[in-house]
Amino acid sequence: xxxxxxxxxxxxxxxxxxxxxxxxxxxxxxxxxxxxxxxxxxxxxxxxxxxxxxxxxxxxxxxxxxxxxxxxxxxxxxxxxxxxxxxxxxxxxxxxxxxxxxxxxxxxxxxxxxxxxxxxxxxxxxxxxxxxxxxxxxxxxxxxxxxxxxxxxxxxxxxxxxxxxxxxxxxxxxxxxxxxxxxxxxxxxxxxxxxxxxxxxxxxxxxxxxxxxxxxxxxxxxxxxxxxxxxxxxxxxxxxxxxxxxxxxxxxxxxxxxxxxxxxxxxxxxxxxxxxxxxxxxxxxxxxxxxxxxxxxxxxxxxxxxxxxxxxxxxxxxxxxxxxxxxxxxxxxxxxxxxxxxxxxxxxxxxxxxxxxxxxxxxxxxxxxxxxxxxxxxxxxxxxxxxxxxxxxxxxxxxxxxxxxxxxxxxxxxxxxxxxxxxxxxxxxxxxxxxxxxxxxxxxxxxxxxxxxxxxxxxxxxxxxxxxxxxxxxxxxxxxxxxxxxxxxxxxxxxxxxxxxxxxxxxxxxxxxxxxxxxxxxxxxxxxxxxxxxxxxxxxxxxxxxxxxxxxxxxxxxxxxxxxxxxxxxxxxxxxxxxxxxxxxxxxxxxxx
Numbered sequence: 001x002x003x004x005x006x007x008x009x010x011x012x013x014x015x016x017x018x019x020x021x022x023x024x025x026x027x028x029x030x031x032x033x034x035x036x037x038x039x040x041x042x043x044x045x046x047x048x049x050x051x052x053x054x055x056x057x058x059x060x061x062x063x064x065x066x067x068x069x070x071x072x073x074x075x076x077x078x079x080x081x082x083x084x085x086x087x088x089x090x091x092x093x094x095x096x097x098x099x100x101x102x103x104x105x106x107x108x109x110x111x112x113x114x115x116x117x118x119x120x121x122x123x124x125x126x127x128x129x130x131x132x133x134x135x136x137x138x139x140x141x142x143x144x145x146x147x148x149x150x151x152x153x154x155x156x157x158x159x160x161x162x163x164x165x166x167x168x169x170x171x172x173x174x175x176x177x178x179x180x181x182x183x184x185x186x187x188x189x190x191x192x193x194x195x196x197x198x199x200x201x202x203x204x205x206x207x208x209x210x211x212x213x214x215x216x217x218x219x220x221x222x223x224x225x226x227x228x229x230x231x232x233x234x235x236x237x238x239x240x241x242x243x244x245x246x247x248x249x250x251x252x253x254x255x256x257x258x259x260x261x262x263x264x265x266x267x268x269x270x271x272x273x274x275x276x277x278x279x280x281x282x283x284x285x286x287x288x289x290x291x292x293x294x295x296x297x298x299x300x301x302x303x304x305x306x307x308x309x310x311x312x313x314x315x316x317x318x319x320x321x322x323x324x325x326x327x328x329x330x331x332x333x334x335x336x337x338x339x340x341x342x343x344x345x346x347x348x349x350x351x352x353x354x355x356x357x358x359x360x361x362x363x364x365x366x367x368x369x370x371x372x373x374x375x376x377x378x379x380x381x382x383x384x385x386x387x388x389x390x391x392x393x394x395x396x397x398x399x400x401x402x403x404x405x406x407x408x409x410x411x412x413x414x415x416x417x418x419x420x421x422x423x424x425x426x427x428x429x430x431x432x433x434x435x436x437x438x439x440x441x442x443x444x445x446x447x448x449x450x451x452x453x454x455x456x457x458x459x460x461x462x463x464x465x466x467x468x469x470x471x472x473x474x475x476x477x478x479x480x481x482x483x484x485x486x487x488x489x490x491x492x493x494x495x496x497x498x499x500x501x502x503x504x505x506x507x508x509x510x511x512x513x514x515x516x517x518x519x520x521x522x523x524x525x526x527x528x529x530x531x532x533x534x535x536x537x538x539x540x541x542x543x544x545x546x547x548x549x550x551x552x553x554x555x556x557x558x559x560x561x562x563x564x565x566x567x568x569x570x571x572x573x574x575x576x577x578x579x580x581x582x583x584x585x586x587x588x589x590x591x592x593x
Contacts, residue, residue, distance in 0.1 A: 062088045067114035067145075074107055074144055075490060079290045083283050084111045091281065093194070093221030094244045098284040098587070101227045101527050103292070106140060109196050109223050113170075114145050116221065122193040123168045128214070129198040131174040132477065132532075132540060137198065138172045152177050166190055175202065179209040184216075191218040200224035203243065204236035214243055229282070230586060231579045233265035237278075244281050266582055284587050297487045297495040299521040301511050302391070304383040306502040310345065313375040314505060317341045317348070318549065320368045325550035330365045335546045337372070340405060342507045343471035345379035347405040352376060384500045385415050388470060391498060392421055392448065399448050399466040402482050404473060409450050412470065416448060423448035453478060462491040469499045472507040474542040476514055480528045483521075497521070506545060509558070513566045518573060531576045535568060 065084060068076060080103075087095045087108075093116070097105045116122035127149075129137050134151055141147040149170040150156060157164045165171070165186040175197070178187050195217055197203065203211045203224070222244055230236050238255045241248050249255045259274050261267040268274050287293070306314065317337045324330035333355055340347035352373040355361070361369070392399055403409050409425055416423045424446045426438040442449040443463065453473070467486050473479055487495040499515075501507035514520045520528055537544065548561040 062115070065111070065115060066118040067111045070114050070118065070146070071107075071111070071144055072146070077104070077290065077292070077489075079285045080104055080108050080111065083108050083285065084115065086283060087112055087223070088115060091283075094223075094281065096200070096224045096226070096229060096240055096244060096282040098226060098229050098282055098583075100284070100286050101529070103285050103287065103290060105225045105227070106137070106198070107144065109198075109225060110141065110145050110147075112221075112223060113194060113196065114147070116194055117147075122221070124190070124192045125170040125194045125196070126187070126192045126217070126219075127170065127172045127196045127198070128175045128178055129172065130202070131176050132475075133198060134172055134174050136481075141170065141172070162186055175210055175213075179213040184209070184213050187213065188216045188218070191220075193219065194221040194223070195219040196223045196225065198225045200226040200240060201228050201231055201236070204231060204239055206239050206242075211239060211243070228576075228579045228583050230266065230582055231575075234260050234268055235265070241278070241281055248277060248281060266586075268586065292489045294487065294489065295491060295494050297483065297497060297521075299497040299499065299515060301499045301501065301515060302387055303501050303503050303508055303511075304387045306383055306504070307379070307381075309375070309379045310382060310502065311504070313345055313348065313372065313379060314341050314502070316368075316372050316375055320372060321546075321550050322553070323368065324365055327362075327365070330361065331550060333361070333365070333369075335550075338506065338546070338549065339474075339542070342501070342505050343403060343405050344382055344384070344408040344411055345376045346411040347407045349373065349376045350407040382411075384470065384502060385412070387500055388412070388468060389415065389419050389421070391468060392416075395466055395496075397466045398442070398446070398464045399468055400461060400464050400486060401448055401450050401468045401470055402453065403450070403470045404453055405471070406452065408471065409452060412450050416450075421448060422446055423450055425450045427452040453482070461485050462488060465491075465493045465495050467495065467497045469497070472499055472501060472510060474506065474510050474545050475540055476520055476528055477532060479514070506549070509562050510541075510545070513562055513569065517566045518569045520569070520573070527576070531569065531573045535572050537568070541565070 062085065065081065067084070068081070083097070083099075087093060087097075093112070097108055099105045099108070113122065113125060117125075127137055134153060138149050138151050141149050147170055149172045150164060150167070152171075152173045154164075161183065165183070166189070173187075177183055195214070197214060202208075203214055205211060206215070224240055224244060226240075229240060235252065235256065238249055238252060250258070256262075259268050259270055261269055317334065321331065321334035321338055324334055337348055337351060340351055352369055356366070356369055356373065388401070401412065403412065406427055406429060409427060413423070413425055424438045424441045426435060426442075426449055430438065438449070439461075442461070449461075449464075464486055467483060469479065469482060473482075483495070483497055487497075499507075499511055501511055520531065523531070532541075544565065548558060552558045552561060
């Protein structure tokens with residue numbers, strides 16, 4: 001017999017009623033309820049108290065997962081479901097989720113969040129993530145679970161910080177911002193029902209502001225997400241576990257004495273005892289245990305020689321950026337144009353028209369914009385467009401073609417139409433019905449899907465095996481997210497990825513660093529994020545590259561700047577691989593669900 005009991009706030013009369021005997025009902029015991037109803041009639045307050053107790057007991061039973069039916073576009077793997085059950089029932093909502101990269105720790109955390117929300121146990125939720133992941137987390141919550149969130153890049157934070165942190169709902173916050181002296185007191189001022197920390201290895205030292213922030217939070221439930229609980233030595237693990245379950249380990253000195261080999265801080269003593277204690281707070285799923293395997297992916301760069309008109313336009317925009325580097329507004333305008341110039345002259349033209357019509361600039365910048373507009377008007381066709389058509393004709397398979405800009409997509413729409421190549425478009429400007437129609441048309445056999453980065457978010461298109469980056473984000477994580485639309489669990493065939501770029505552009509240099517020199521595209525899904533997390537410079541790569549182009553006065557200066565970025569990425573990859581080997585040696589398969 002299924003039934004649902006809900007409690008409603010009831011005013012308790014004054015004076016209070018006589019004390020009533022407590023009632024405990026496990027599940028819905030019809031016989032017990034009937035006996036109670038046939039006895040002495042209770043007053044309203046006692047009935048409300050009994051119903052509230054029953055609702056609370058039912059909420060925390062977790063017999064069936066309510067969250068499973070509330071998720072969209074999520075492949076619910078058995079190991080993830082069991083992980084969520086263990087977090088809820090055995091670990092009581094305080095856990096270190098240490099799955100290997102690419103196994104879906106984010107989905108597991110969202111499932112736990114929804115489970116608590118649906119049971120009325122999580123009204124205030126705080127999710128702390130590295131700055132580049134704020135938008136990604138907010139998007140995943142919306143796309144996967146229909147959960148709206150406040151973000152630390154919202155205007156509300158600037159207008160009323162106290163109200164932003166005090167209100168109910170889900171907050172997705174930059175850890176760097178939340179730990180700052182300006183915001184930390186407000187973040188810690190009011191209790192949270194659930195706190196989720198992504199990339200929790202950033203809390204490895206109790207001397208950091210990040211660790212102190214989380215240690216000072218008041219929360220009933222706490223999830224720490226990291227594929228690398230240990231990066232250098234075992235004491236990092238101590239710091240994480242102490243946040244989850246203070247007292248699980250003794251003092252730092254006692255922990256070192258009991259568990260750390262003084263000759264090798266990364267090697268544990270008393271392994272069995274350590275594993276037993278960790279098993280009370282930690283879950284780590286592996287690809288080997290999960291049975292999930294991915295077919296290989298192959299990434300190819302196609303560099304085309306731009307036409308003289310394209311080259312003149314690109315060079316003019318680079319000069320424009322350098323000329324106006326000291327003027328903040330002009331620099332931002334020129335930076336936007338440089339990013340668009342790597343995509344298509346059509347994207348550049350649209351922005352130039354908008355800048356000349358709707359913004360007030362100084363006469364020098366206006367003159368430079370007019371010159372750039374004249375150059376853009378002379379470009380009729382593009383060499384990359386020709387290369388795309390040749391590529392699509394050479395491959396008979398369906399293709400997903402990405403571009404960052406709507407005006408480039410419009411250009412490609414006209415190009416493919418003129419070449420009689422069937423296609424559909426998918427971007428953020430479409431309403432929900434149009435998006436669904438485009439995806440269904442692609443699933444139904446449409447030859448090409450032209451997609452923007454925003455439009456492609458949350459779409460799993462494993463039935464397709466060919467991806468073309470018509471233009472290239474300068475942030476490697478955005479490239480990885482594009483590839484992840486196809487190369488993800490559920491894909492059964494080899495995935496071919498083609499990156500188009502024009503010679504002598506930023507995009508060619510970015511690909512040279514990421515692919516030829518650092519080999520980032522060889523990494524397993526999710527590992528690129530781990531590598532980027534090891535960079536000493538926390539700025540977005542796009543921001544660093546724009547600063548480099550604005551400051552450099554010659555090609556050799558630019559070359560040296562990219563050499564420095566490549567060296568830093570190589571060191572970051574080496575650090576990640578060392579950490580991965582350490583974690584595999586320490587944990588193995590001992591903490592799998």
